[in-house]
Amino acid sequence: MGNLVLLLLGVDSLKHRARALVVIGAIFLLAGVVLVIDALDNALYFPINFFAVLFVIDGVATLIIAQSGVGGQRVLRYAKGGFMLVAGILILAGHHHGHFVLSMIFGLLFLVDGLMQCIASYVVRYERWRYVFASGVAEVFLAIFFFQPYPTHYAGTVPYFLGLFLIFSGLKLLSLARRAQRLESNPGLTTNAHPDFMPTRADTTRQTVFDGPPQASEHALTVHVWTPSGSAKKETRNYPLVDRYIAAVDINGVVSTGHAALEAPEGIYVSLYPAAEIDRSPEQFGTLLRATAENNVPGVFQPDYPTESKTWCPSTVQVRIRNYDAAKLQAFWNEYRENTTYNLTHRNCSSSVSAALEAALDGVVGRLHGPNAGWNVLLRLLLTPELWVASQIRKRALTMAWTPGLTLDYARALSMLADPRPFGWWKMSQAAIRQISELRAGWRKQDRQAVSRNTQVESAQETQ
Known part of the structure; x- marks a missing residue:
């Protein structure tokens, strides 16, 4: 993801924020390490239910807007939304069985992804395939870690996962900041563009x-x-x-x-x-x-x-x-x-x-x-x-x-x-607000019409 952020925002844009990215990355890295260590002793101080609620909200939101995607976008959105929703429900359900099922899900995801990387890199043999193969092996070991019960009997599954997420996110932010500081342009792209090119319409x-x-x-x-x-x-x-x-x-x-x-x-x-x-x-x-x-x-x-x-x-x-x-x-x-x-x-x-x-x-x-x-x-x-x-x-x-x-x-x-589109949730909320406003306007119109009819009936009765 860091490569795409660097690509889309441009090196110059990120150069000015490199120090802040270093600070944020270091905070993420430290928080992730603390979270993993905290989960190792089976005495959790982590607000797990709070994050479970966030998982449920994110899962529901992703599933609602998933239909707006096309092709593989829609599939990935449904997969992500379904996973987040199931994970949140299992955490809120609590008990040993919920943690066990969640550990199996995390382990299976790491195992499948790791094996896919190992098999694909070994078969295709592209440049730097050995590094990708080693990364796949690391994911397999992470899968084994989630599969086996030691040391918390699956109670630390979510803190482990979030801790690893924060650690990897922190490392990626640090790498992104380092690359933005050192690079003059994106690697792999030619830099001999004419400096006086005309700006686009945007x-x-x-x-x-x-x-x-x-x-x-x-x-x-x-x-x-x-x-x-x-x-x-x-x-x-x-x-x-x-x-x-x-x-x-x-x-x-x-x-x-x-x-x-x-x-x-x-x-x-x-x-x-x-x-x-x-x-x-x-x-x-x-x-x-x-x-x-x-x-x-x-x-x-x-x-x-x-x-x-x-x-x-x-x-x-x-x-x-x-x-x-x-x-x-x-x-x-x-x-x-x-x-x-x-x-x-x-x-x-x-x-x-x-x-x-x-x-x-x-x-x-x-x-x-x-x-x-x-x-x-x-x-x-x-x-x-x-x-x-x-x-x-x-x-x-x-x-x-x-x-x-x-x-x-x-x-x-x-x-x-x-070509950024309006956020799915924002667009949906705006549509909902418009729909509610139209309904309320219709109800008010009906009320006025009812009052008018009643007034006409009363006037007719008085005349008679």
């Missing part, structure tokens, strides 16, 4: 909240995605999640992985494809997953969307973003297109689009708010659900591989951060 009008995605007539960046099932030539077999995020298999056994491209109004079109079709039969598909040099093949960049869509088919889904930095995108593209190497998991169409998208959105939130980008902007960014969604998607993609399905959900989440 720079001049300072509009910071948008009701929805850009209209067709608006100047906007477009991410095109051909989903695996949507781009298959024949009818596909139904494999839930697999045909959405990995690959679809048609009735003839042919594998389709889909495609992704990025189009900018300035004439930039990022669409990397192998120069020669790769054999993707199910028997040979597994051997192509390693992100190693032997799987590198010559690639080719498609000229533009009209040409590609006419040659193949129109994209299945489009995600449009109005606030982006055209100069940084151009600088990235000038460097990236010099290398046409294609690798199915390490350097493919989806990873190219995701990298280009991050280059285009470098510092976009800080630039959007301009001089008003204070602590409130950072807090709003941290409280936006799409930041958590985007960070989870990015983590999965970097530890496994970018796919068109992951790129689609990533672009959707980033579009909500680059």
